[in-house]
Amino acid sequence: MIDLRSDTVTLPTAAMRQAMMMAEVGDDVYGEDPTVRRLEERAAAFLGKEAALFVPSGTMGNQIAIACHTRPGQEVIVEADSHIYNVELATMARFSGVQPRVLVGERGIFTAHQVSSAIRPDIYYLAPTGLVCLENTHNGAGGRIWPLAGAREILDLAHGRGIPVHLDGARVFNAAVATGIPARELVAGFDSVMFCLSKGLGCPVGSILCGPREFIAEARRARKALGGGMRQAGILAAAGLYALDHHVDRLAEDQAHARLLAAGLSEIEGLSVWPPETNIVIFEIERGPDAATLCRGLAARGVLASPAGAGTSPRRVRMVTHLGVSRPDIERTLDLVARELGTAAA
Ligand SMILES: *Cc1c(COP(=O)(O)O)cnc(C)c1O
Numbered sequence: 001m002i003d004l005r006s007d008t009v010t011l012p013t014a015a016m017r018q019a020m021m022m023a024e025v026g027d028d029v030y031g032e033d034p035t036v037r038r039l040e041e042r043a044a045a046f047l048g049k050e051a052a053l054f055v056p057s058g059t060m061g062n063q064i065a066i067a068c069h070t071r072p073g074q075e076v077i078v079e080a081d082s083h084i085y086n087v088e089l090a091t092m093a094r095f096s097g098v099q100p101r102v103l104v105g106e107r108g109i110f111t112a113h114q115v116s117s118a119i120r121p122d123i124y125y126l127a128p129t130g131l132v133c134l135e136n137t138h139n140g141a142g143g144r145i146w147p148l149a150g151a152r153e154i155l156d157l158a159h160g161r162g163i164p165v166h167l168d169g170a171r172v173f174n175a176a177v178a179t180g181i182p183a184r185e186l187v188a189g190f191d192s193v194m195f196c197l198s199k200g201l202g203c204p205v206g207s208i209l210c211g212p213r214e215f216i217a218e219a220r221r222a223r224k225a226l227g228g229g230m231r232q233a234g235i236l237a238a239a240g241l242y243a244l245d246h247h248v249d250r251l252a253e254d255q256a257h258a259r260l261l262a263a264g265l266s267e268i269e270g271l272s273v274w275p276p277e278t279n280i281v282i283f284e285i286e287r288g289p290d291a292a293t294l295c296r297g298l299a300a301r302g303v304l305a306s307p308a309g310a311g312t313s314p315r316r317v318r319m320v321t322h323l324g325v326s327r328p329d330i331e332r333t334l335d336l337v338a339r340e341l342g343t344a345a346a
Pocket of ligand 1: 138
């Protein structure tokens with residue numbers, strides 16, 4: 001099987017498993033796991049933040065950030081196709097008592113001007129804006145990179161109004177590798193940043209939340225409240241340390257594969273392909289079966305892809321490249337998509 005559904009399907013390599021096996025561990029709820037501490041220190045230093053917290057998932061990292069930045073009764077500015085708004089089960093309402101204020105970006109990216117119009121004026125019957133969230137890369141928009149200049153304008157604007165800004169940086173290292181801008185520069189100025197170890201970085205489990213020291217101390221309490229306190233988690237943290245050493249630069253390979261895939265798909269009749277900026281390729285089937293039917297047909301031929309568009313765009317398909325996908329896999333995928341659509345391979 002060639003599995004292009006997501007970069008979450010990556011399996012730990014033999015060397016990563018070796019690092020996990022050898023990890024020195026302790027009870028992290030007591031603050032006694034040396035490998036978790038090393039990962040948290042390493043991740044914070046890597047992103048130029050004061051402190052970091054190892055969390056079980058990206059969703060938990062985002063939601064802890066929202067809980068720690070806001071008070072119940074506030075609004076959180078999010079993009080319409082963002083992960084936080086679409087696929088985190090309204091957790092900001094359940095856990096933090098806040099409501100989303102949704103902005104529709106241009107293919108996922110909103111402007112400082114839009115944020116400025118969405119920030120509530122200080123009138124007693126309006127819900128105050130408590131937080132702004134950006135997503136880099138933007139998953140629903142096909143792995144788009146949030147332009148740095150635009151992000152900085154939003155940071156300046158929000159901070160000028162006393163509002164913190166959180167970055168859902170699940171794939172921020174993909175953005176760093178694609179642009180050549182170090183991740184620490186891409187996240188500079190954000191009040192908190194979450195990134196996933198369990199996606200393109202190839203770890204089995206885990207994400208990191210970074211921010212100021214007191215913020216992370218509060219985040220540690222919120223993590224425990226959510227049931228995210230883990231014991232001998234150093235076994236998982238060892239995979240994270242290994243990934244930060246060995247799996248960041250290689251994301252360039254995944255991105256080259258995504259470009260190859262997109263170029264090949266765009267030569268197939270009836271497909272309209274979004275130009276990929278990182279490791280996510282999205283295409284619309286303009287003529288032919290709907291996305292679910294195409295994905296079922298491809299699965300029978302040995303290629304897994306996902307219908308995309310969170311249920312609202314039934315002709316949209318997503319393919320994600322990662323460390324388990326080789327160049328021959330891409331070539332084979334192109335051949336099978338062309339066959340499945342009954343057109344000649346280009
Ligand atoms: C995957 C993802 C998350 C959540 O990560 P999980 O570990 O699956 O909870 C958050 N934001 C974005 C943009 C993602 O792609």
